[in-house]
Amino acid sequence: MIDIDIKNLRRKVENINSLPTIPSTLKQISKVIGDPVISLKEIGDFIGNDPALTTKILKMVNSAFYGFPGRISSTSHATVLLGLNVIKGLLVGVSVFEAMQNTMLGLWEHSLGCALTSRLMAKRKGLKDYDDVYAAGLLHDIGKIILFLEFPKEYKETMNEAEFKEITIVEAERDHFVTNHADIGSWLAEKWLFPRNLIEVIKYHHKPHLSKNAPIETAIVHLADIFMRANGVGFAGDPFVPAVNPVAFETLKLSETDIKEILEEMEDSLEVTEELSL
Amino acid sequence: MPKVSADKLDPGMKLARPVIVSNMILINKDIELTETLIKKIQDMEINGVYIDGPSQQSISKDEALAQLDRRFKKVEDKPYMNVLKKLVKEHIEGLYD
Numbered sequence: 001m002i003d004i005d006i007k008n009l010r011r012k013v014e015n016i017n018s019l020p021t022i023p024s025t026l027k028q029i030s031k032v033i034g035d036p037v038i039s040l041k042e043i044g045d046f047i048g049n050d051p052a053l054t055t056k057i058l059k060m061v062n063s064a065f066y067g068f069p070g071r072i073s074s075t076s077h078a079t080v081l082l083g084l085n086v087i088k089g090l091l092v093g094v095s096v097f098e099a100m101q102n103t104m105l106g107l108w109e110h111s112l113g114c115a116l117t118s119r120l121m122a123k124r125k126g127l128k129d130y131d132d133v134y135a136a137g138l139l140h141d142i143g144k145i146i147l148f149l150e151f152p153k154e155y156k157e158t159m160n161e162a163e164f165k166e167i168t169i170v171e172a173e174r175d176h177f178v179t180n181h182a183d184i185g186s187w188l189a190e191k192w193l194f195p196r197n198l199i200e201v202i203k204y205h206h207k208p209h210l211s212k213n214a215p216i217e218t219a220i221v222h223l224a225d226i227f228m229r230a231n232g233v234g235f236a237g238d239p240f241v242p243a244v245n246p247v248a249f250e251t252l253k254l255s256e257t258d259i260k261e262i263l264e265e266m267e268d269s270l271e272v273t274e275e276l277s278l
Numbered sequence: 279m280p281k282v283s284a285d286k287l288d289p290g291m292k293l294a295r296p297v298i299v300s301n302m303i304l305i306n307k308d309i310e311l312t313e314t315l316i317k318k319i320q321d322m323e324i325n326g327v328y329i330d331g332p333s334q335q336s337i338s339k340d341e342a343l344a345q346l347d348r349r350f351k352k353v354e355d356k357p358y359m360n361v362l363k364k365l366v367k368e369h370i371e372g373l374y375d
Contacts, residue, residue, distance in 0.1 A: 166352060230366045232345055241349045243356035256365060263369040268281065268325075 002154055006178045013146055013184055014191045022149060025053075026095045033088045033192050043087055044079040056094045057087075082131055085195050089135025092192065096145050104148050106235025111138050113233045116269035117224040121262060125216060125252065129197075136201035137221050142188060143181030143202070144237060147173070162238035169237030170206050182206055208248035219248035227263065233270060283326040287316045295328040339374040346370060 004012070012019070017027045032038060032046050047053050054075055061078045062071065072078050079087050093115075097108045118137030122130035148155045154176050162172040173180040186203035197214035204211040204218050205225060211218035222245060228234060229241045254262070282291070289312055297305040299322055305315060319327060335342070346367060353359045 226362070227366075230346075230349065230362060231370070232342075232349060239349060240352055241359075243353040244358050244362060246357045249358050256361070259362070259365050260369065263365065267369075267373070 001175070002151060002177055004178070009178060009184075010187050012150070013187050016146070016188065016191075019150055023095070023099045025050075026092075026099055029091050029095050030192065033091060036193055038084075040079050040084050040087075043084065043091070044076045047075045047079075047087075047091065053091075053094065056098075057090055060090050060094060085198065086131045086135050088192070088194065089132075089139055089198065092142070093135070093138040096139075096142055099145065099149060104144065104235070104237070107141060107144065107237075108234070110228050110234030110236045111141055113228045113266070113270055114138070114140060114221065114224045117227055117262070117266045118221050120265050120269065121220045121224060121252075122217070124258065124262070125220070127216065129217075132195070132197065133201075133217050133220055136198050136217060137224055139185070139189070139198070140202055140205045140221050140225065141181060141185070141236060143183065143185030144169070146184055146188065147177065147181055151177075159237050162240075166240065167238070168240055168242050170242075172238070180206075206242070208245050208251075215248075215251055219245075219251045222248050223252060223254075227266060231263070231266070280329055280331060281326045282329045284316075284320045284324055287311055287319065287327070287329075289313055289316065292330040293327060294330045297324060297327050299324065335373060339371070342370050342374075343367065 002009075016022055016030050022030075032043065047057055057075060057078060058072060061082065072081065082090075093111070097111065115134045115137035119130050119134035122133035127133060144155075147158075158172045158176045159169065161167070161175065162169045165172070170180050170182070182203055182205060186199050189199040189202050197217055200211045200214045201218045201221050205221050208215065208218040208222040225236070226241060226244055229236060289310075291311045293305060293307050293309050293311065296303045296307045297319060304318075304322070309315070311319075337345075346363070350359065350363045354363065
């Protein structure tokens, strides 16, 4: 168990800019998206001034628009089309995972697969804000990255314990930290002024029945997470499939045919993720 | 049944699934691709199509199913997990057909 209480841990996570292990791009991005009066144009300009970031965002955006490859060719087009919240989500996703690419192998693939699968389930359920659900799928495990960057030794021990004891990473996190990655991710999402629904998905993706404002979106990301693990796509900290939350599963009212079709569409999406390694 | 990207199609390949655009069948399954059809698929910006023949999977079917059992072993008796496992199993088996 790490020697820090929950209040101090939260303070530490919220002061992400002073964490020595956080890369400078993420610090800059954190500052930009944490600004309550930032405009869509300012965010577009911020991305546009960084060619590497522009390339990555456009790759992500065009993959999200699966079936319309190559349709979005400028960041200003992307920001107008997707809106502030989704663009903020993509920015954080791209920069955070870049920080992780050599450490927690497979989490990027897991998260991107979750994002794409969440989006296709949201569309199937008739949700209008399916791009927001994509962003939620992408960021649902952001707390793991923060824990890994800040406590690398302890987090590796946590993953080893999960595998050795055959428990999920959430259960193992409880033994090593005073909280878990879902809470930690939600602290950051609040600090970054993400919309309420996105904060709820991150906070409750392992307890979707507790989501009051976004029960469908949370259930979708919860199930997408399970589909990724069930199919062995990527790596999310432990090799096991967690049990589906019965309330969430019933909320989505998916038939066996629905699930079969989702798995097939998911397979198509996953081919896209291979092209999107950062 | 591998999915082949539009730029890697060759004349003579046979479609394992229809090519569908906006809920309409553009080219039916079992049709053999020609230069003209390939050009059409590429022009429509279709990502890829399913071609007859075995898929290339990185591990054997038996190994894939053994891994599936291991991933599910702690939760098989939990609500709905047997249904989910059955569907995922069928899906994985389908990748090898």
